[in-house]
Amino acid sequence: MAEEFGNGAGAVPGAWPGLASIQDPRRAGSGHVCGGTLISPAWVLTAARCFLHTRNVSTWRVVLGASDLSDPGPEAQVRQVRWLRKHRELDVALLELERPVECSDFVQLGCVAEAGARPGGLAPCYIGGWGSMAGTAQAGREVLQEAQVRLLQPELCNSGGETVASQQVCAEHSRGGSRTCQGDSGGPLVCRDPRSDQFWIAGVTSWGRGCVFTPAWRFSEWILRQLEAPGSGGGPGEEPAAPVSPVSPVSPVSPVLLQFFAVMRELLRFLRDPTG
Template sequence: MALLWLFVLLFLAKPVGGTWDTCRGTCGLRPMAFDHSSVVAEYSQDNDYDSLDSSDGTAEYTDNSAGVHPGAWPGVISVQATWDNGTWHMCSGALIHPQWVLTVAHCFARAGDISRWEVVIGATDLSQPGPEAQLRHIQTLVVHQHYDPRTARNNIALLELDQPVECSDYIQLGCVPDRSLAVSALKTCYIAGWRNTPDSGQSPSPRLVLQEAKVRLIDVQLCNSSRWYGGAVHPQDLCAGYPRGGIDTCQGDIGGPLVCKDNTGDYFWLVGLASWGKGCAGAKRPGVFTSIQQFHTWIQVQMGLLPPEADAAPPEPFPSPEEESEGDLEDDMNPNPDDSEDYSKVSFQQQILGKFLNLLLELLQFLKGEKA
């Protein structure tokens, strides 16, 4: 019996895939972030949005053209493809597990050989990723089975990386909300994407740096009204920006994350992925984002955390904030990144249990052989 316990202790002391010791089952953290009240301009309905020149589609972020400081958004990743004329940033995404990235299906409409694609994690300047960045190849591409490129319905995809990443101050996991979170009640939201810096000029290798902007969630019914998007926004979508425009996602931002700070905790929720929009930063034309909450079960199924039949049933309606306040215990379990059964923690437990049972079986067979 003492031998068995020693065996168990040695096994548990060994990190699984080198990821548990670095990611620690947390999500939504920003160790390197400054106080956003001082670095990101906050716009309100009374601001003069017309003073922001967005006619060329390049002024939709705040005027911090040099980009955010390193590590400001540790969950944002760059999906890149290598062609005969070089390696190019194709779209953005979010790291949600040491070995899984969430992005949009539209990015891979004409992907071709996926082995020529790779993922850069932990970078702020794509031309100079720095020692804190990590590069991974794509092992598996999972596009939503009902993705419609014509209407952008179900515009979501998962990338399984060839190796797990190691979390650090510059690399953190995004928090994927389940139905218990009242996303519409979140007040402090941001978008982030890569932009050419002014000093790039006509350089054949432009300097792409990560930039950020503060946005507001816009009621989907208003966003879908006749003077806005006229019914083109799906129930699985979110709208974010400002009614008068000026701040928006644009070309090159596809798959970029929409994140919102938790109303009580010091962490951020990954609520959307940049999906589509008409023009850039126009009035009544905010960015349209795939609502990640709507695909929570699909994500778990694709990652092997739930059986396939779990995604077969039609999605349950999302409760309003009023209904949530009167909900049962399940609705009260608003996950905290430090103590929730998030993807990293569930995956770790499954690996621990599976490997422990296999090793226990081997030990029992060994002991049986000794007795014989």
């Protein structure tokens, strides 16, 4: 799913602390397949299309805090995938990590724009990810790239035989010229709110030479439902959670065993101090 960034530039290490590399260790190099965004210490937001032909996501890993995937460095944190939950209708998915990450200067949470925040009211916007470096001075390496993009009407991004749906948004490189601004599928569209200067995740990269995104206002409430009840069945617009590496349940302790432990504690207390 990784695609070339067009006129992107190398990002400064730590500039994208919420960005995640979702990796299949069976692939060459780092195994990078898609981008993602850390939205809570144990959950990563990405695109559902990244897992269309995946049978066992429990073998996959998520890398955070890295800039160069060929040399992640000591700041990077690696986690296995525990759960995969995909939206029924939109190109959006959530990965639960096998254990939470620790926030640092290089690993931080991204903020998903609220349901009422449309991308058109946020600017400027940026994308980031590990697109192909073929034909560049960085060839053979997987270095984080970034680019500023300009939002367009959906009909201006139709390409490759696939039509942009009305519920999607698209963009082109802000420098104009080539429409190519491709980043990694699953990576974030990050936009700044001019009123507060706060950066928001305004969408998830989906597909296309025009950079097509699933806007956050379409799925922000869905995310809240998943984080509140990650193990429950699917509701409207949801695909039921699929445990990819379930943790074995702990068997309840029987009342007889509890009584036995209580007697043993009293016996040990008596042996240590027979006088009471």
